[in-house]
Amino acid sequence: MDTAFFLRWIAVVTERVRAERDHLTDLDRAIGDADHGVNLDRGFTAVEEALAGRSPETPADVLTTTGTTLIRKVGGASGPLYGTLFRTLGRSVGDVAEVSREALAEAFAQGLAAVMKLGSAQEGDKTMIDALAPAIPEMRTSFDAAARAALDGARATTPLLARKGRASYLGERSIGHQDPGATSMAIVIDALRAA
Amino acid sequence: MVGIVLVSHSAGLAEEAAALAVGIAGEDAPIRPAGGTEDGDLGTSLTKLEEAVAEVDQGDGVVLIMDLGSAVLTARAFVEDRADVVLADAPFVEGAVNALVTAGTGAPLDAVVAAAEEARTIGKLC
Numbered sequence: 641m642d643t644a645f646f647l648r649w650i651a652v653v654t655e656r657v658r659a660e661r662d663h664l665t666d667l668d669r670a671i672g673d674a675d676h677g678v679n680l681d682r683g684f685t686a687v688e689e690a691l692a693g694r695s696p697e698t699p700a701d702v703l704t705t706t707g708t709t710l711i712r713k714v715g716g717a718s719g720p721l722y723g724t725l726f727r728t729l730g731r732s733v734g735d736v737a738e739v740s741r742e743a744l745a746e747a748f749a750q751g752l753a754a755v756m757k758l759g760s761a762q763e764g765d766k767t768m769i770d771a772l773a774p775a776i777p778e779m780r781t782s783f784d785a786a787a788r789a790a791l792d793g794a795r796a797t798t799p800l801l802a803r804k805g806r807a808s809y810l811g812e813r814s815i816g817h818q819d820p821g822a823t824s825m826a827i828v829i830d831a832l833r834a835a
Numbered sequence: 836m837v838g839i840v841l842v843s844h845s846a847g848l849a850e851e852a853a854a855l856a857v858g859i860a861g862e863d864a865p866i867r868p869a870g871g872t873e874d875g876d877l878g879t880s881l882t883k884l885e886e887a888v889a890e891v892d893q894g895d896g897v898v899l900i901m902d903l904g905s906a907v908l909t910a911r912a913f914v915e916d917r918a919d920v921v922l923a924d925a926p927f928v929e930g931a932v933n934a935l936v937t938a939g940t941g942a943p944l945d946a947v948v949a950a951a952e953e954a955r956t957i958g959k960l961c
Contacts (some may be wrong), residue, residue, distance in 0.1 A: 673877075675878075679878070711881055711909070711912055712881045712882060714878075715872040715873075715874075715876065715878030715879060715880065715905070716878050716879075716904075716905045717904050717905040717908050719879075719881075719905065719908075719909065720905065720908035720909050720911065720912040721908060723912060724912055758908060758911050758912060759908065805904070806904060
């Protein structure tokens, strides 16, 4: 996968986050503070502008620019979390023109570790990690399998008790709602198929 | 002097907490608020955080005291590249006061962090 692939991936994520903005915000209204869709849309719109202004020449440049812009522009907790994921992806793929699916899966594994450390979160805490973690081993097989695993992981957050993030303040009342962060993470991973 | 930055979801909360700390502890050490998004909404701005750190940085290190959620995550992401900026795991208001009192004595970075974190153990009703 070359620079153009990664630019298409981010463009598809941006488009889908925009289309799903109200849905993500509604999910966040149930167990959070009703800003997840709005925040991510603002962040990826800023990413779109940053990438257009920069004309990145490597996959790492696309990924690092995306991450740095998200940290700077989102304003909510998803900014540093997604920003750290994309920056770690950029650092991990390194200064190359082409990235294999295996190398990207390895980069995602490092990204997962960085996000877990930043958020002090584990699988099963009802966070974006519940969509991200199961997708990574599947990514070595295909993006289709990774997308299915991410979607299943996001759906499986519904019965969970939130242990991290704003939803954790709700305790038992967080049960019965799909996690907005896991839902947006499934969008991000699913977009790899369309890139 | 060690500098202190108060990182909050809310611009008003960060400003008033800094003002309260200065009112109690004096202004011997520098303290600045970094609260809210650039648009003035609830949230955290990396740009505001960077500016505040630059303002209080006198070369002896900077302590960040956060309220919750995105403030903690933004501060954590920020210090990844900055060994001279340290996070204090402390209550926001009491930690700010303790840190400013200690920083004002000319104490080193680790002592200021320890003072802020000590505020966790001080009860209000006992």
